[in-house]
Amino acid sequence: MQKASLPKGTRDFSPQVMARRNFIVDTIKSVYTLYGFEPIETPAMENLSTLTGKYGQEGDTLLFKILNSGDYLKKADQDALNTKDSNRLISSISDKGLRYDLTVPFARYVVQNQTEISFPFRRYQIQPVWRADRPQKGRYREFWQCDADVIGTISLICEADFIDIYHKVFTTLGLTNYQVRINHRKVLEAIAKTIRFESSFTDLTIAIDKLDKIGWDGVSKELISKGLDASNIAKLKTLLTVQPFNESTINQIESQLIDCPEKTTGIQELRQVLAYSNLQNIHIALDLSLARGLDYYTGCIFEANIEDSPIGSVSGGGRYDDLTGIFGLKDVSGVGISFGLDRLYDIMLHLDLFKESIQQTKLLFCHFDSKGQSHCLTLANALRNSGLTSVVYPDNKKINKQFDYANKSGFKWVAVVGDNEISNHTVQLKNMETGKQEEVSQDSLIEALS
Amino acid sequence: MQKASLPKGTRDFSPQVMARRNFIVDTIKSVYTLYGFEPIETPAMENLSTLTGKYGQEGDTLLFKILNSGDYLKKADQDALNTKDSNRLISSISDKGLRYDLTVPFARYVVQNQTEISFPFRRYQIQPVWRADRPQKGRYREFWQCDADVIGTISLICEADFIDIYHKVFTTLGLTNYQVRINHRKVLEAIAKTIRFESSFTDLTIAIDKLDKIGWDGVSKELISKGLDASNIAKLKTLLTVQPFNESTINQIESQLIDCPEKTTGIQELRQVLAYSNLQNIHIALDLSLARGLDYYTGCIFEANIEDSPIGSVSGGGRYDDLTGIFGLKDVSGVGISFGLDRLYDIMLHLDLFKESIQQTKLLFCHFDSKGQSHCLTLANALRNSGLTSVVYPDNKKINKQFDYANKSGFKWVAVVGDNEISNHTVQLKNMETGKQEEVSQDSLIEALS
Numbered sequence: 001m002q003k004a005s006l007p008k009g010t011r012d013f014s015p016q017v018m019a020r021r022n023f024i025v026d027t028i029k030s031v032y033t034l035y036g037f038e039p040i041e042t043p044a045m046e047n048l049s050t051l052t053g054k055y056g057q058e059g060d061t062l063l064f065k066i067l068n069s070g071d072y073l074k075k076a077d078q079d080a081l082n083t084k085d086s087n088r089l090i091s092s093i094s095d096k097g098l099r100y101d102l103t104v105p106f107a108r109y110v111v112q113n114q115t116e117i118s119f120p121f122r123r124y125q126i127q128p129v130w131r132a133d134r135p136q137k138g139r140y141r142e143f144w145q146c147d148a149d150v151i152g153t154i155s156l157i158c159e160a161d162f163i164d165i166y167h168k169v170f171t172t173l174g175l176t177n178y179q180v181r182i183n184h185r186k187v188l189e190a191i192a193k194t195i196r197f198e199s200s201f202t203d204l205t206i207a208i209d210k211l212d213k214i215g216w217d218g219v220s221k222e223l224i225s226k227g228l229d230a231s232n233i234a235k236l237k238t239l240l241t242v243q244p245f246n247e248s249t250i251n252q253i254e255s256q257l258i259d260c261p262e263k264t265t266g267i268q269e270l271r272q273v274l275a276y277s278n279l280q281n282i283h284i285a286l287d288l289s290l291a292r293g294l295d296y297y298t299g300c301i302f303e304a305n306i307e308d309s310p311i312g313s314v315s316g317g318g319r320y321d322d323l324t325g326i327f328g329l330k331d332v333s334g335v336g337i338s339f340g341l342d343r344l345y346d347i348m349l350h351l352d353l354f355k356e357s358i359q360q361t362k363l364l365f366c367h368f369d370s371k372g373q374s375h376c377l378t379l380a381n382a383l384r385n386s387g388l389t390s391v392v393y394p395d396n397k398k399i400n401k402q403f404d405y406a407n408k409s410g411f412k413w414v415a416v417v418g419d420n421e422i423s424n425h426t427v428q429l430k431n432m433e434t435g436k437q438e439e440v441s442q443d444s445l446i447e448a449l450s
Numbered sequence: 451m452q453k454a455s456l457p458k459g460t461r462d463f464s465p466q467v468m469a470r471r472n473f474i475v476d477t478i479k480s481v482y483t484l485y486g487f488e489p490i491e492t493p494a495m496e497n498l499s500t501l502t503g504k505y506g507q508e509g510d511t512l513l514f515k516i517l518n519s520g521d522y523l524k525k526a527d528q529d530a531l532n533t534k535d536s537n538r539l540i541s542s543i544s545d546k547g548l549r550y551d552l553t554v555p556f557a558r559y560v561v562q563n564q565t566e567i568s569f570p571f572r573r574y575q576i577q578p579v580w581r582a583d584r585p586q587k588g589r590y591r592e593f594w595q596c597d598a599d600v601i602g603t604i605s606l607i608c609e610a611d612f613i614d615i616y617h618k619v620f621t622t623l624g625l626t627n628y629q630v631r632i633n634h635r636k637v638l639e640a641i642a643k644t645i646r647f648e649s650s651f652t653d654l655t656i657a658i659d660k661l662d663k664i665g666w667d668g669v670s671k672e673l674i675s676k677g678l679d680a681s682n683i684a685k686l687k688t689l690l691t692v693q694p695f696n697e698s699t700i701n702q703i704e705s706q707l708i709d710c711p712e713k714t715t716g717i718q719e720l721r722q723v724l725a726y727s728n729l730q731n732i733h734i735a736l737d738l739s740l741a742r743g744l745d746y747y748t749g750c751i752f753e754a755n756i757e758d759s760p761i762g763s764v765s766g767g768g769r770y771d772d773l774t775g776i777f778g779l780k781d782v783s784g785v786g787i788s789f790g791l792d793r794l795y796d797i798m799l800h801l802d803l804f805k806e807s808i809q810q811t812k813l814l815f816c817h818f819d820s821k822g823q824s825h826c827l828t829l830a831n832a833l834r835n836s837g838l839t840s841v842v843y844p845d846n847k848k849i850n851k852q853f854d855y856a857n858k859s860g861f862k863w864v865a866v867v868g869d870n871e872i873s874n875h876t877v878q879l880k881n882m883e884t885g886k887q888e889e890v891s892q893d894s895l896i897e898a899l900s
Contacts, residue, residue, distance in 0.1 A: 002499060002500070002776060002777055002778070003777070003778070004500075004558045004559075004561040004562040004777040004778070005497060005500075005558075005562065006493060006496070006497070006558075006562070007493065007495050007496065007497055007545075007546050010493035010495055011493065012490065012491070012492050012493070012559050012562070012563065013490060013491040013492075014490060014563065014566070015488035015489060015490060015573065018488070018489040018490060018491060019488075019489075022489070033810055033839055034834045034837070034838075034839050034840075035834065035839070035841065036812055036814075036839055036840065036841035038465035038468070038469075038810070039465060039468040039469075039472075040462065040463060040464060040465060040468060041462070041463040041468060042462050042463075043456060043457065043460035043461065043462070043592050044494060044548070044578065044580070044592060045457050045460055045514075045580070045591075045592065046456070046457065047455060047456070047457055049452060050452070050454075050455075061519070061520075062519075064495075064516050064517075064519075065516065065517040066514050066515070066516055066517070066548075067514075067515040067516070067517050067540070067543075067544055069511070069512075069514075069582040070511075070536070071536045072536050073534040073535070073536040073539065074534070074536070076534070081531060084523040084524070084526075085523070086520070086521045086522050086523040086524070089523065090517070093517075094517055095457075096457050098494070098516075108454045108455075108456075109454075109462050111454040112454040112455070112456070112462070113462065113464065116464070118855055118858035118859050120844055120845075120855075122841070123465065128494065130494070130495070132519040141495075142493050142494060142495065150844070153844045153845055154845075155844030155845050157823075157827065157842055157844045158844060160827070164831070164834075275824075276824075276827060278828075278831065326452060327452055327453070327454040328452070328453070328454070360483055360488070362486055364486075373607075374725075374726075377607065377610070377726060378728075381614070381728065384484045384485065384614075387484070388484075389483055389484050389485070389486055390484075390486065391485065391486035391572070392607055394570055394600070394603045394605030394607045394608060395570075395603050395604075395605050405568055405570075408568035409568050
């Protein structure tokens with residue numbers, strides 16, 4: 001006998017969990033749809049050549065690789081086999097891997113389908129991704145991303161759209177304590193110039209990305225050790241303070257930065273995003289410490305988190321000027337965001353935001369004998385033809401067993417049919433939530449349920 | 451530069467294809483839901499021990515195996531490495547595989563979650579599966595199955611439910627020329643006894659499974675070569691003729707079979723399914739040649755196909771008495787069916803059954819300058835707040851370019867805003883399907899669109 005078990009870091013989703021996850025996914029889908037995004041899907045497996053080298057060296061080791069079919073050792077690298085060099089052997093015994101995110105597959109999709117796509121192309125994509133990360137609380141080896149991107153325009157209307165989308169998604173989910181933070185890569189570059197640290201730009205971003213974890217003292221120490229002049233630390237600290245995203249903050253930052261092309265572009269674009277947005281009620285802040293995978297983003301950068309929750313960011317995004325370049329389509333600018341479904345789920349569970357009524361309303365027909373059961377079949381079919389979910393208890397068991405099942409399986413309604421009810425053309429209808437029970441005629445059953 | 455390409459046998463789905471696939475999936479989901487089935491999902495990866503040995507020897511070779519992470523060669527079977535024995539090496543360098551179907555993961559799920567499940571458990575599951583099959587027309591390496599199963603009851607009401615479900619799914623999809631065929635494993639066993647061939651039962655089912663391909667002459671030849679008495683061939687042929695599924699056919703078959711326990715059970719169960727069903731308008735036939743993976747099914751067997759289509763069966767299913775036994779949960783009977791999403795899609799495309807209106811209704815705001823564009827942003831937000839999908843053309847391009855984009859991207863409506871419209875508080879609204887254009891006030895825009 002085999003033990004039923006799952007690979008670590010992976011999960012099953014029960015009907016109750018599915019109903020909650022679907023509530024989140026449906027909310028995100030409907031908001032994306034309102035803004036004209038349309039769904040695409042790409043395969044779970046990509047060629048390893050598509051994935052390798054796109055996520056840094058660590059990313060390459062976290063890719064799940066699929067063993068080639070058939071006699072895969074026939075073409076295996078003999079030297080790598082002899083020296084038992086696992087890393088070097090991979091490319092000769094595996095040519096496919098599981099997708100690691102939705103962004104690289106999307107770039108591949110756009111290039112491969114460029115003649116059929118009319119740009120600007122607005123797509124959303126909600127699918128699982130896989131990473132061979134060490135599983136831990138809130139981190140899974142199979143998890144879901146919910147991406148939306150506009151590709152083929154440099155218009156900052158898109159950035160304004162995404163700010164709106166954040167607001168609509170979070171408030172619809174009941175996550176009213178959300179905070180969106182915005183930054184601009186060019187402003188960050190202007191900061192580096194202002195503190196005369198532009199030659200160590202990567203050191204700067206690596207350090208400030210740790211602000212959350214090691215605090216300002218830690219960041220200062222690290223930057224001083226990398227050669228940043230102590231007199232510039234104070235200036236940097238002022239600039240990196242999270243502030244409201246509005247005209248006066250932008251003016252103030254503008255005045256603190258030395259003149260350079262990056263400042264001109266960055267400040268002007270932030271102003272334009274502001275002009276395109278109606279920020280009333282929207283919780284957004286300007287956070288010049290936001291760096292997030294800068295190799296990748298070239299313009300605005302977004303991150304969102306939920307206050308009072310133990311989990312960090314639930315979404316990130318930004319503008320990238322050359323995502324499709326690696327696959328041969330140059331000079332196509334895009335901007336996008338991605339929600340982490342599993343993190344949203346964990347936070348909503350933690351904050352007790354799921355209503356129990358998310359599951360389908362459904363009715364169970366209960367009976368005392370085969371005659372009653374047959375009668376129920378007819379009634380159930382009539383309900384289904386009116387679009388109401390109903391199930392006839394399939395076995396001949398005691399009525400309390402049937403009620404027990406209704407309770408455990410989340411049936412809101414139970415209709416009991418015995419000989420009296422058959423003669424009277426009625427059912428005993430019980431609302432399992434309120435406990436209220438009444439005899440209703442078969443003809444008015446649909447009405448009584450709605 | 452890298453070429454953008456996909457692993458063979460896998461596909462991207464564009465927004466247009468997604469809209470069509472979602473139409474099929476949503477139809478199946480809503481019918482499953484009407485009958486009280488609830489969704490679960492299981493991970494793409496399962497432990498190889500869960501999958502291996504469940505699909506026959508060929509199945510094992512068709513499983514996609516995932517290379518262990520890290521220094522996987524460290525624990526590799528040294529003998530297998532030395533002899534370059536690909537097959538033998540697998541278990542030491544791979545402990546996970548991609549799921550091959552949804553049935554085995556479901557059995558694993560039920561056993562693993564048995565304490566939380568209340569039986570009978572009605573679940574549906576719509577997810578991709580992966581098989582390293584040789585790709586060919588209509589056969590993919592990643593494809594979708596849409597399964598529903600009831601587990602934990604022997605009641606034949608479930609079989610009657612599935613017959614109803616077939617009818618509702620096919621007619622809702624517009625596949626009115628469907629045909630469901632039903633058989634019963636025990637009747638097939640009684641046939642083997644009747645023609646005195648019970649000791650070669652597997653040979654019998656293997657041969658009759660080929661009836662579609664090699665015809666009756668081929669089947670006879672094969673069975674005679676396996677030792678079937680020629681005088682019984684005619685008897686078998688009569689029994690295996692497809693007939694209406696009704697009381698008189700069942701009586702007639704009953705009279706042709708020799709008495710045995712299998713006959714008693716099989717005939718009685720078919721009669722009971724008939725009694726539970728309202729077969730008016732339902733296209734169902736009794737096909738005693740239907741064998742489908744008999745190792746697995748123990749009671750009723752189903753198969754469905756669409757007439758006038760070049761593709762074989764689009765769904766199969768049946769009752770199994772001991773699916774969860776391999777994982778240690780004995781004596782739990784279940785019954786289920788599975789639709790092949792990709793086959794349904796291919797057939798509906800072939801029969802031209804997709805309506806072009808499946809995609810979301812959406813409106814594009816077009817403009818002549820930045821002033822008009824800004825005005826459009828406000829109008830678009832108002833529409834979105836009323837639940838209408840709208841997009842502001844993000845760039846400042848010539849109006850015919852904007853119309854061109856609207857056409858290619860499937861916008862049903864275009865609203866043009868120039869200086870006159872701003873002054874008049876109106877838009878020029880064009881229906882891109884009819885070509886009709888009129889000036890409507892901003893306040894009545896929502897009304898005009900619905």
